[in-house]
Amino acid sequence: LELGIVEAQKKGSQKKGRNNFPLNIGTFVQGSIQNRNKIYVLLMNSALLTNAKILTQEYDSSAEGYFQPLAALNSTRPFVIIDEPHRFSCDQMAYQKIIKEICPQCILRYGATFPEITSGKGKDKKTEKDYQNLLYDLNSCQAFNRNLIKGIAKEHLEPLSGSKDEKVRITSVARNDCAHFLLISGKQTTSYILHTGDPLSLVHPAFEGIYLTAITATGVEFSNQTIKQRGEEMDVDIFMSSYQEQMLILALKRHFETERRNFERSFRIKTLALFFIDNRHSYRSDKSDEHPYLKEMFEKALKQQLEKELKHPVNEAYREYIEASLQDLSACHGGYFANDNDSSDEEVARETKEILHDKMALLSFKHEDGSYNTRRFIFSQWALKEGWDNPNVFTICKLRSSGSETSKLQEVGRGLRLPVDEFGTRIAKDEFTLNYIVDFTERDFAEQLVQEINKDVPATIYITTDKIRKVAGKRGLAEKVLFMDLIANDYIDMDFKINPAKRDVFFTAYPEFETGLADDKVTDRNTGKNEGRKVQIRPDNYRELRNLWEKINEKYLLFLEKEVDGMVEDALYDILCQNPLITYGTLYSNRDEVSSDGETMKVKEGTGFEFQFEKRLPYNLFLKRLHQRTFVPLQTLHRVLCKYHQEQQKINDRQINEFSLSNIIKAFNNWKYDNLQGRFNYSKANLRLKGTALSNPDGSPKKEIVQGIIGTRLSEGIPPEKYLYNAIAYDSPLEQTNIISDVDNVIVYGKIPRRSIAIPTFDGGTYSPDFMYVVQRKDGSKELNIIVETKDIVSENDLRGTERAKINSAEIFFDQLKLDGYRVHYQRQIQGKSIQQLIAEIQGE
Template identity: 50%
Template sequence: MELILQRELPHQQKAVDIISAVLEGVNITAPRQVYENPTISLSDPGLMSNIGELQKSIPVEYRSNMSIGNCLNLDIKMETGTGKTYVYTNTIYELHKRYGLNKFIIAVPSLAIKAGTAQFLKDEYAKRHFSDVCGYGTEIEVGVLEAPKSRKKGRSYFPSVVSDFVKGSCRNTKKIYVLLVNMQLLTVRVNGMLSRDDYDYGVEGFYRPFDAISATNPVIIIDEPHRFSREQKAFKVIADELKPQSIIRFGATFPETSIGRGKNKGTVKDYQNLIYDLNACESFNQNLIKGVAKEHFEPVSKREEKVKITSIASREAVNFQYKKRDKATKTFTLKKGDPLSIVNEAFAGITIQAISTSTVEFSNGIQKSTGEELDVGIYMSSYQEQMIRLALERHFETEKLNFCGRNFKIKTLALFFIDDISSYRPNEKYKAPYLLQTFERLLKERIESEICTLGEHEAEYKEYLKASLINISACHAGYFAQDNSDSDEDIAKEVDAILHSKKQLLSFKKTDGGYNTLRFLFSKWTLKEGWDNPNVFTIAKLRSSGSENSKLQEVGRGLRLPVDENGNRISNEQFQLNYIVDFTEADFAERLIDQINGELPQSSSISEERLDEVAKKLSLTPDELFGKLYDKHYIDRRMNIKPDKRDAFFAEYPDFATGLSSGKVEDRNVARSKPVKIRKAVYNEIRELWETINQRYLIFYDDDLDSDMTEVVLSLLEKPSVFTDVVMTSSRDIVKNDGSQMTIVSGTGVQGIISKPIPYNEFLKRIMCGTNISIEVLHEALCEYVKRNGDINSEHINENSVSMIIQQFQEWKHKNLQGRFRYAKSRTPIGSTALSYEDGSPREEIAQGRIGTKIIPGTPSDKYLYDAFAFDSPLEQKNMMSNIEEVIVYGKIPRSSIAIPTITGGTYSPDFMYVVRRSTGEKELNILVETKDVEDKTNLRGTEEANMECARVFFDMLSKDGYTVCFRDQLNNKQIAQIIKEVLVE
């Protein structure tokens, strides 16, 4: 399979646009040396002016008053799973396109993150995406800095990766040079690789790598900034040795710094010109990541057995106390290397690894201090077995839905974190890994029982499960830190599958055509930052230590939205991560919510910008809104929110409220969020409209389009920007002496043509993938082009031409396909729908995520289709709470339930449906509404506008077929009552 990257996702594109806007209008001078970046004028007042303007969109508490000094610091906050790597890669391309910057350094904190970043930057699908789909027509040349091998006698070679990075010419407009480095290599302790100056040769006159890199005037991107605090040595090296002109930090978490003194001393996030804040709360609320459903078992035994560390006698021995129902029964003294099973058999396989003056470290990685306790219950094999059963239960209910319950299939993965490697991997001391044996036994039982429940329409899934049953061991694999030094071939294959073969792990089929059943992964918290897989739907923390780690970091490995079997990111519905812990973390969901909401500034006042923004949404002036809030005693004259009125204020004006929406983090042990009920009486009123708009229609293009396509392609090929030379010009400065002083005179430069031709068949394939135009038509058009214009220079059969042709065709589609297509009803029966069964009877309920990611208390009007207020945007909330006299019934259309084919290649589904009574009272009218939270149509992207135009054609076709449906779009400055009245008048 090929992972398909999506262009211009709003939350990602906004970050790229904001970073680029910082330099808008700022003086940037051309490089003096061919190996330099252009120089940003850091004293230009436009920089701080731009930053100040951009910071109006983030909370006042996060705005900084930092001066720029000798380095432009910018911070981009993006929650785990929202695509930081994609965004900073896109930023690199955009800064090169707009401002000519082409020397970038990416600094990461670990080898795992470095491996993942390098894989993304070098992968062909990413290169094609940015070159062809995004239209940059530029290539990133990645140099990955590695630790030096042991130094040998003889010649001392300057690091080649650094040499290639430095020598890259700024005049090569088709190349961007990126140096990827992990923090350990930045410190001088690592053999002094970058700080030495005794190499046998240098680069561009520099013999010290740090000096050579610094001379390029680089822009540095820091990934995971919480690992690079300003006091940390790697950051100091970046600032003092590399001396970048700009540092852009991308992360979900940022380091903290101390402020104040004495009693007033506290800590705050160390933001340095934060200009984009996509925090965890927004990411959950905007449905950009999966929701989380936590679950745990109460202890199997109610004996309440614990083992307490009473004292550490020396670095050689530690004293334990065995307690039952909080009463001490026995004491033990153990030494380094002793098994903990001496205290209780539940701890089989765990030994004492190290003893310090105040802490004990066990072989499972857990570290405990004097006075701390270990719960025996969570280490009992019976408890662990129940956790595995629960994890498999959640996995298979999700996997079945992802395989059989959609129009596409999603490979479903589960991740198990364990703390005792020997329980999974055989070794000399423990020949029979009990966890592995238990897991394989339970997996086999679960698959056998699942197969028995499947019907004829689930035959393919049954075959997949049967393939799993044939080879249970092929269904799971593990990765642990010690694997990096293990020479076992089978273990190496497992590690490669988990770390480096993401696309294969997401595929249902292997290269030989057989089923790829690997989907259960085991690790000892090794798979943390730097590793991710979008299709992890279940995480189980077996034998959890109840650590105080960031709860967001723990669930982060499973938050990304999934991709289907063809590599498409699925973002049009709510997915959920099953998170299974032991009873010591029963409050996990509550603590996760506290952490998410705790990251938000707890505003006690309303800013002018926020007042303006909300007033605009409510179609009021700021003064009118202020008057309303003041008259209701919600605020005082200085716009401070009155503490005793906060709850009422946020309930009535949710646009001002911040915090995690309900249903995003769920505790299955407390009260599962209930599905939304479908009101049968209301459905019967709207049934005719619903069944009509669910009729299957096919899109047909005008017959002459096929015959015209060769001419269309030919017209695109003949545009002047498609087949052109890429010219580079050198600048030549001559130093002269006029008798009194030295002067520089500009001389005549040299022009050179560069290109990177690709094979003709690859050229055609790449255009076909981006346009869906057949290779035959493309070839025919190119042949005709040659007849009319002469041979094409072979150097022009390159990536730049591919990119230009794809861009031209996309523009042509939006401009020329409107009005040249029609819809025709398919003979396919309606079948079951999101609201009804196959026989047409209404369903009892629908998942909340299908109709809205947010929910508020209250009972909707009797006219409303559902029994709860579930919505996605404030505009939708207003619509469902509006009581309009002419409306008979209305309802939110479930997400992606109406699949109208469009000219953009996808499908389209409106948001609301209404049945209204005409003013005469005799006839009813059907209205469908598409809500858009933008001020006017100029803010709609081309694809959105094209989709809505297709919807208008579609509903006109329904009217011609005998069923009148009026389709309207609603922007956020228009009330739904106004739209309905306008339609009734028409």
């Protein structure tokens, strides 16, 4: 394989005299035609196809008889591989030149982003990706879920000022004349008029060092190359040096957490961090009067963090690495900027060369002379234009805000590749996470990224073993039991592929699987999902709820009617007579073949294979697992199986397997839901109430609770004073509406923490409703205690069997509570019925 690179000729580089054919193009053309033992590759960028004369002019010498490079390239009938295909839409000059003048045998377009084609107008308007003869499509969701790239942990800091309403708005612009700015600070507003060359610090001192460089018909451009349109707002805090300093400190903490783990591996990984900044001059000064404040700020923070690292118990080699870093802070970091190409500074040139071109040197721990190579912090302004990335970037810190959503997605992509160790070997077996640190204006990035990724999820997707493990844990099931249930119901196949025909039914039965992207692949450290954000409990409101809360937290036991024992034995026997005992499972493979019809690539279904396999279980384990899932005594299960074997003579040891187990469990659960509703009662247990989810053992309220226990989502704003908590944490839009609804006559109300009450249900599980209310009667004479089960569904017919069983259990439980002297109204709420209507109905009783 022989690589040649074509670069634009620099001004003044062409010597006088004979105008020779470009050497690398000539080598490519001659080698391709004359040498069959090599593959010749020629690398060039799109600008050479459209702007440079190097390909189009006639030269004094030739290659294989061709004096013009484009004609010479045409003669080789090459294969063209296009990287970054979104830059080569089919109607662009560069692409048309490839088609019409180079005339390749084949074009392979390879990249993460493709151009789009829009057709139709109005309601008929349709936009789709410009895929031509699509051979392979690995969507983002699959890449994350299959651990082909790093996961992402996004993190941001709230503004230091504590105020999110201090903004600068561009109200109007006059091309090449002036721009009008409005500073909004609380309820006060101040107008400013700026001309080209004016400093933005005239509007707010936080913008020190940024100037207005251009005014267009629709917006403005600043000296940090940020472009803002008329009507856009800028958040003041993102330009404040103190805020940037905190972001640097946060990024360094995350970096060293990762670096410590990577260094202590048997095959070490050099850990890099990438910083995107607004202004090159804040890091690198070309003049004596310029002040690189960001560089000084970084070195100060780095020194402090390195000194902290030495206090950790680390191995001797890592200690030496940290000490070498402390001895020369400037060697630990470097930058690359577009202007560096014109710099005469040798150190800048050497730094840029290492970062941009010599990646293996950057990823090494030592220089050739044996001294430590401590450079691992990279600063840049416009990395996208350089096309740079490095697999060992584990932290990206954005000290500036992006413009477009596409830019944001591409920037995070700079750190998603799987890393290599110090020997250049790709590490593909472990899971890695990219720390992605942004300012507060991009606080929603993680959610937006997940939405963007899930747009690409096809109609048929795969679930992962990790997801099965998590869902099984949440439901209190064994992983294999859950897996076999999914197989038995034909929700998935043995390749974990979801059956398209049963997709909706599957997601209704198991909504936990519906999210395309695995839960832990893109996380937001600010939401508290991983670290447990705390929500304050309002103590005065808890005291109003205390009596109701303690009553519904008293422990009760569930007793089935005596007749049920006999019903269970008969039911199990009838289930066995329906032939759930099978010898083996059957699997069918699906094969897709990619072929050409002469013009386009087609995918057709090929011939698959049929597989039969067994998964036997020891009889004692078979009984034990059946007992764990049905709660039927082991003796009863054994008695029924023996009876069936003696009377029907159909059981052999090959039938005692995973498939039979799953079939029996499924059939027995269906029987329970159909036959045991209401055939049980509750009895109060003589147990002293200890601490609860909201209270300490002495009965006093806790100060705070983890957000995830009362709601996975968090809404901005402050809830009504009557609400139990100081934040709006919820799981569904209907719950959010309930929380922000300030209903008359309600004394206090609150979301019930997940799984806190744990009312026992007849299927062996527990149930905890959603809301609790203390309400004043209309005549003011008596308080009403109301418990509400909120279901964000259109009709109660949409309830699953398990949900109906829980609600049925709750109704009987609260009836028993009434018999024991404490009345609680239990109500169900679905879409279309407000909490105010529900309370009004109870008040009218």
